Amino acid sequence: MVEGGDTVVDPSNRPPSQAVIEAVAEAEGVPPEDLAPPAYEPLHAVVDPDALDALFAARSEGADRPGGTVSFRFCSYDVTVDGDGRVTLEESIEPAD
Template sequence: MANGGDTADTSIRTATSQAVVEAVATAEGVPPAELCPPEYEPLHDVIDPEALDALFAPRSHGGPRPGGTVTFTYCGYDVTVETDGTVRLD
């Protein structure tokens, strides 16, 4: 794991769950499609991807959500998702 963490820019509005998978795959040096069992645990085993996407999706009127973060452990990384969609791995 990188000292100080790695981040992924999700300003193009990738679904948050997909951004998490892509960030972990990049850190592991594998394509996202290869981030699967038996070597890697499925994301849905640690967090509900649909709930994660909904939590960070723009509001129905298009405005941003208020500040906040979610942190969980996935594939050996402490994953933190920021309100702006930034994914940080520690």
């Protein structure tokens, strides 16, 4: 678990949706394949993984997209994905829905 601070996963060649899964799994101390129902909510319950990946993918002509971020709650974490592929987790202080 994340203890009293943020967890940041550096960018790599993996799609943002996979980076989110891997970051939360690491924070939870489980393998990514174990981050599944019924113990954990699916990513697609809170954000469309394909849309998340497309948001940060290169444009059709190959040009990079301008920077930006997207944030959402997933598995009791406030997740932020930014334009360079970095995923930041912060334990949410709000109770789960």
